[in-house]
Amino acid sequence: MSGGVAPIPHSSNEKPSFNFRQSTLTFQNLNAAALALILAASGMIGPQDAAFVFFSSFYMFFLSKIAFPNLSTTPEPPIFAAHQRLLTLYVSVGALIGLLLPVAYIAHGVLAGDKESVKSAAPHVFLLASQVVMEAVTFAGGYSLPIRVFVPVAYNAMRMYAILDWLKCEMMKVHEGEYGSSRRLSVGIGLVMVNMVFWGFNLFGFLLPFYMPKAFKKYYDDEGKDKDS
Template structure:
């Protein structure tokens, strides 16, 4: 959840074991083929995350109408979307450059595994916990985990939508997981309070009830640990600086190209004037 569609990409390094060639076209073709193979290998893992996008829309609609999500969390996606749009227009406008790959952070295989763990801990297990709470009639479990699941669903949808739009620059894209993660940490703290303080077991509880009780507690702790590490060890120190570095590098390249074009145009005008004078 560090930016599922924004922060994960296969490495595009050429295969060092292949035979070198002096033909530039052949070399480019080999590198392109290697990139396609790497993207296909990664697509099986990360592409499966996009399959759930339509289901997430259904979950969001159900959660919104269920009355289980507090008003503040219902309003937060609208506020975040409006804020991101304002940033994309006023603070960090896109340079109008379309890229073959929208990813900001070129993740390794280990990083992709880290993202899959986050998807399991943050999305699939909480969803199983909520559905299990419905089946068991445990309204307390459903109400405590639903706000986190609602915000995470909106985060994934937002990431998937803006990853294909050139309207949003890298800093704006990077702020999506950052904003949602900060908000969800506060939501997870409320979840922790519900399952560790407000919820108690009866003295004669059965084993399945005890297992369910500790599953909810452990899941809340796991989410707090994962997303805290994700925020303070990846999003802030690595992901966000990489996005700004890419953005300002692209801006400098565009400014340098514009300056060069103006210089070339001035030289051409001067040469044309000299020819007329002759």
């Protein structure tokens, strides 16, 4: 959830008064990193999700050096500075829906012995926590706007597959009639549906049609000014 993004909490913290580059990861970023590591170590994360985080990190670095280098030594101003309060609210809702509530759902599932739901919900949380960390890295590392766009778009797209798998698991429990608590089943279905709607809108209604075009336009405009000078 970066400078115009989403879904992913702290990393979207671009403020109108921003005049320096954050050089270290915050406590929230470290918490997200710890959460991702715990889920990965628990065995609930598939190899494809871990591989995505690993290879996308290298690809991000490759793009930053070959295709979209940073054109300026000074931090780029935020794209949606005029709507900072609305963006902050949007990111906070994303953090609640995408991280806090699913983490609570997973913790309750561990206590209730609902291993299938826990395993199906974990990949989404792992990918979102990893996204938060990677977005923070792009800010702290002074990466260009296209790279800061790449992270939320790539991770959001990957998480849509994770959310679909989560939904299939919850619906299979209904079909098989083996879901333990009916209240937990209702909460699980409701939570996964809310995440599907929110993150689907975030990807197809915000990142792709608005954030990405604005970021690339600004990047290439700055590139043209740099060449003229």
